Amino acid sequence: MRVRDGAAYRAGLNDGRRVLIDGEPVADVSTHPAFRNAVASFARFYDQQADPANRERLTFAVGEARVHKAWSLPRNHAELVDRRHAIAESSAPHCGFLGRSPDHLATTLTGMMIGLPVMRGFDPARAEAFAAYFEEVRARDLFVTYVIQNPQANKARSASEQARDVVAHLVSQDSQGIVVSGAKMLGTSSVMADEILVGTIQPVRPGEERYALSFAVPVNHPGVRLLSRRSYEQAASSVYDYPLSSRFDENDAVVFFDEVRVPWERVFVCGDPAAAGAQWHGTPAHVMQNYQAQIRLMVKMRFLTGLARRVAEINGTIDIPQVKGVLGRLAAQASMVEGLVAGMEAEGRMVGEHYVPSAHLLYAAQTLTQELYPQFVMAIRDLAGGGVIMLPSSVADMTSPHTRHYVEATQVSSIVDADERVRTMKLAWDALGSEYASRHTQYEMFYGGASYVNHAHMMRTFDWGAARALVDGVLPPPAVPG
Ligand SMILES: Cc1cc2nc3c(=O)[nH]c(=O)nc-3n(C[C@H](O)[C@H](O)[C@H](O)COP(=O)(O)OP(=O)(O)OC[C@H]3O[C@@H](n4cnc5c(N)ncnc54)[C@H](O)[C@@H]3O)c2cc1C
Structure with missing residues (x-):
């Protein structure tokens, strides 16, 4: 049975994604000195689960593939504990220093899937779009990360009152999908992930419905820009001198959407503040x-x-x-x-x-x-x-x-x-x-x-x-x- 390994993960990274660091675009994150060792650490996550000696403990069968147990929907206490053991074992090689490892969003998305009936109550079509998305990313064991927080600007003002329209918002919509512009803060691991889930966890004021959004895009989607912070990996002179920075710097990036088109199949909440909040707190x-x-x-x-x-x-x-x-x-x-x-x-x-x-x-x-x-x-x-x-x-x-x-x-x-x-x-x-x-x-x-x-x-x-x-x-x- 197919299990995603490090080579399969790496193969998807040189995909034209727009990552910017130190004033320059990055040609390939898997070889760039700011990111390559973190990529290797995430590849190790997949290699660990693909190792035949670990497969039974770390993965389970979904269709034709085996995927990490973080994707499993527990039905009882024993199954919840079993998936915890898998997550703890996958965290051991990085000693917990990779916060947004692939099992983080896998677990988050299972919570949304468990709460699907709640989301159906808001908009059945959007809920079914999420369910189909979940099945797709789970079957492929993709590395999803997320941005759900607005950029820190003036906290005394709401999203629409900021000096510039900085917060990611709906620009327009048509029969094909939506167009989004603006930013979300701090996509940890987004530089080396496959997919970015966008959400709205902060309350949205009446009249500001255009900020109440949830959707997902591949990291290389047209119009997506990742503005990396300083790379500690690149600054680390050697593994000997900086054993953690040099290997486990998962990166954090401001994610900017420059008139990004998102098809309806990948839109989970559009313009509904109650649904945007319920996606996180109405579901588990x-x-x-x-x-x-x-x-x-x-x-x-x-x-x-x-x-x-x-x-x-x-x-x-x-x-x-x-x-x-x-x-x-x-x-x-x-x-x-x-x-x-x-x-x-x-x-x-x-x-x-x-x-x-x-x-x-x-x-x-x-x-x-x-x-x-x-x-x-x-x-x-x-x-x-x-x-x-x-x-x-x-x-x-x-x-x-x-x-x-x-x-x-x-x-x-x-x-x-x-x-x-x-x-x-x-x-x-x-x-x-x-x-x-x-x-x-x-x-x-x-x-x-x-x-x-x-x-x-x-x-x-x-x-x-x-x-x-x-x-x-x-x-x-x-x-x-x-
Ligand atoms: C290293 C790192 C990685 C992150 N990764 C991600 C990620 O992957 N995805 C993502 O979406 N987000 C990410 N975040 C963002 C994170 O979710 C936010 O930093 C967090 O929610 C706090 O929001 P904020 O930074 O705007 O702080 P603020 O809300 O501005 O809070 C800062 C301080 O201001 C004061 N304060 C502000 N408002 C109030 C209030 N109403 N009442 C009382 N005190 C107040 C408090 O002292 C508070 O501690 C990351 C953050 C960090 C630091």
Whole structure:
């Protein structure tokens, strides 16, 4: 049975997509120094699932093909847990540093598919267009990413009130489809994906219906422009010096639509603010997408906890009671994420024939982890001290006759040689303090919405009735009866 591998994924990338970086168009993202190693990491995702030794665990049959289990629509708790194991295993090679890996949107789209009856209630034709799109991208195991947030401009103004018409909007429509212009912010991984899903998750004001859109286009679709941020991969001097930036820089790009024509078969919401919001919150899509993100984060926290311990071992601080205390606390916090993932699965609910994670435990995890991540990083930086800076300038220092001797003389540990000390500390800096690491802190703080947004989701989904009943149950009787 056919399984998509890294070569098949790569073969689709040199397709004329319009990616712009440092003032220049990119001829081929799979060979460009700003993107090629991230492409290789995503290719590895597909190679891992195609490996016969992993196929049963990571993929399942859809028609003539086997595709990643992130595309599966779970019918019970056991199936939800089974697809979680597949997602966690696929996250291990990148230690959770690829946020928008192919399993992220696959999981998001399953949430929309589970909620299809809700979308049929708005517009049956658009809902069927989505269902057909889902079947197509799933059968081909395509790498889909998304832009659902408006570009940050003046937050005090609505989409139509901005100084320029910056937000992606409907320009016109005819019997063939729609025309869209404007931008959406930060298509993470869009540069190296196959498809971009566009959505509208922010509320749309009455009179601004032209901003209420959802559609999908191939990344190379005419009129789509990807404006890449600075590439940390390109800035990384070597894998030795920047083991994470050099390999797992998934990129973030502003996605600009320059009079893009989208056929009706790929339009899922057009001009209906209620449908645009329901696509995320009326269906389980938002819960599913962030559930995948928590599984990935669980792997990342495990990695960072392991890294913290290794730094303490190499520095000989591991037996200091206070250091053990810090490590114990980090391990507890990493375990809390695991516990929340298991909890949201155990407390899941049926939506039609399908089983989805608990929304209130998911939003609890979102709220707590977006606060936790920067604290977690700072706690490990505190453990690491100056060792993550007291480092050779580059891998060249490790072999040069001018420097090698001095590196050996100064990079000292009781348990590892100079080379392993340097490699571990450079890994720690790339995870905790480099520009790439700092982007990751911003990512974990914002990928699922700003904190005030998650607090609102928590308010919306917590069982306040049960909490109130407890309060009422122990409230003393009134002092004055009646
Ligand atoms: C690294 C990274 C990758 C991303 N990838 C994607 C992606 O793949 N796809 C995508 O669609 N989006 C992506 N995003 C965008 C992300 O969804 C948004 O950053 C997030 O929703 C917050 O919106 P914002 O950036 O406009 O921040 P804002 O909404 O401007 O919030 C910033 C801060 O302003 C204050 N604030 C603003 N409004 C209010 C308010 N009403 N009440 C209280 N306080 C307020 C708060 O302090 C808040 O923390 C990414 C973001 C980052 C940082």
